[in-house]
Amino acid sequence: MSTSVTILIPSALRPSVAGLVEVSVEAKTVGEALGVLTSTHQRVKGHLYGEDGRLRSFVNIYLNDRDIRELEREATPLAAGDEIAIVPSMAGG
C-alpha cells in the first residue's frame, strides 16, 4: 500500500520543481517516490538520472538520514512519514 512521504529538495534543484522546498508524494518504495517526483516535475529528471536510467553517481539519496546504498537502494520500502532527501555530492579540484 502506498504511503505519504516527503522529499526534501536541495536549493539547486528547486528551480526545476516550481521553487518547492519539499514535495509530498504517495509511494511504496524510494524508487517509486522519485518516479512520482520526476513525472510531476520533468525538468528534475535529467539532474537525477543518467541516459541509462540509473541514478547519477554524484546524486545521493537519503532515507531518514541513511544513504539508500546502505539499505535496499531504490527498492527500499517506505513507511508513513518517512523523509527522503536528495543530497548532491559537492566536489571539485
Place this chain on the structure above:
Amino acid sequence: MTLRIEPSVLEAIRGALEAAYPAEGCGFLVGEAGENGEAVVRRHEPVHNQRVEAGSARNRYEIAPGDFLTTEKKLRREGLDILGTYHSHPDHPAKPSEYDREHAWPWYRYLIISVELGVARDVRVWQLADDRMGFEEHTLNVGDS
C-alpha cells in the same frame, strides 16, 4: 548576476583557506537567494575536505554527503540556504578547472580563492552554464547589507 558578501565573512573564508594550505580548503556559502540570480552570503560553514585522508587534497576537494544534509537541515530551520561552496586553488588561478566543471551542479555559486604560498589572493565566483559546457562569472560585491 551578483553575489554580495559581507567583508567579515570573506575575511573568515580567506583565513580558513590559508590555514588549509597547501591542501585545498572548502566549505558552504550560506545566505539568501533573491530574484534575477542575485544572492547574499550571510556566513560560511567550513567543512572537512574528505580528500585529506586520500592524500589528494592538494588539488581536490570533496564534501561528505552527510555534512551537506546536516548543514542543509539546520539552515532550513533558520530560513537560510546553501548558496554554493567555496574552495581554494593552492598556487593556481581562481578559475574553475575541468574537474570543477565535471562535478558542478546548476544554480550553486562556486567561490574560488587562489592561495599563493599560503596567502589568499584572487577571489572569483562562478556558476555552471545551463548547457554544462562552462562557467559564467558572477560579480562579487563585498559590502555590508
